[in-house]
Amino acid sequence: AQTVTQSQPEMSVQEAETVTLSCTYDTSESDYYLFWYKQPPSRQMILVIRQEAYKQQNATENRFSVNFQKAAKSFSLKISDSQLGDAAMYFCVFYGGATNKLIFGTGTLLAVQP
Amino acid sequence: DVKVTQSSRYLVKRTGEKVFLECVQDMDHENMFWYRQDPGLGLRLIYFSYDVKMKEKGDIPEGYSVSREKKERFSLILESASTNQTSMYLCASTQARRGYGYTFGSGTRLTVV
Numbered sequence: 001a002q003t004v005t006q007s008q009p010e011m012s013v014q015e016a017e018t019v020t021l022s023c024t025y026d027t028s029e030s031d032y033y034l035f036w037y038k039q040p041p042s043r044q045m046i047l048v049i050r051q052e053a054y055k056q057q058n059a060t061e062n063r064f065s066v067n068f069q070k071a072a073k074s075f076s077l078k079i080s081d082s083q084l085g086d087a088a089m090y091f092c093v094f095y096g097g098a099t100n101k102l103i104f105g106t107g108t109l110l111a112v113q114p
Numbered sequence: 115d116v117k118v119t120q121s122s123r124y125l126v127k128r129t130g131e132k133v134f135l136e137c138v139q140d141m142d143h144e145n146m147f148w149y150r151q152d153p154g155l156g157l158r159l160i161y162f163s164y165d166v167k168m169k170e171k172g173d174i175p176e177g178y179s180v181s182r183e184k185k186e187r188f189s190l191i192l193e194s195a196s197t198n199q200t201s202m203y204l205c206a207s208t209q210a211r212r213g214y215g216y217t218f219g220s221g222t223r224l225t226v227v
Contacts, residue, residue: 032213101162102157104158
């Protein structure tokens with residue numbers, strides 16, 4: 001069975017600084033997707049970034065980028081130039097295999113200090 | 115703007131009550147999902163549906179049932195609410211069976227007293 005582990009329950013970053021959120025996963029699948037979702041206080045789950053496992057190049061979306069290490073089964077999220085609006089719960093999510101469902105990590109609550 | 119709408123943002127019910135949580139999407143999506151969100155546990159899948167009148171159990175279906183009579187509406191039912199079902203419930207939908215393209219509702223925070 002696939003599992004997703006986020007070992008940082010809470011993190012804090014100063015505005016304009018860079019922060020990295022960690023995620024590891026376990027799977028025997030070779031074809032899968034990994035995602036980072038953001039859930040602000042409004043509760044609306046928002047897709048931040050997506051990585052296809054077959055792509056070696058790390059995904060980037062503006063200030064958000066990932067470090068995807070397939071052999072190590074690691075998928076970290078880097079937020080550059082942090083903004084107050086980045087404060088939220090961040091979930092690392094796996095999708096793949098026969099289950100065809102999203103598997104969520106336990107989340108990292110990010111605080112951004114002005 | 116496409117939407118998944120959950121009928122209640124906050125709900126308080128008594129132990130033993132039958133509770134209905136409603137979810138409506140306006141995107142003509144085939145697939146709909148109910149998740150439960152608890153601190154330290156992330157989101158866990160309760161039930162999902164790939165078509166009208168079809169349903170499949172997720173990871174934690176015990177104590178829950180679902181109904182999908184129309185494509186746009188997916189209801190989660192707590193037959194006899196218990197205090198351990200106090201939680202945040204999130205509905206989601208997606209067009210195809212794939213990992214992306216999910217749209218989530220804003221959640222219903224249910225308290226069972």
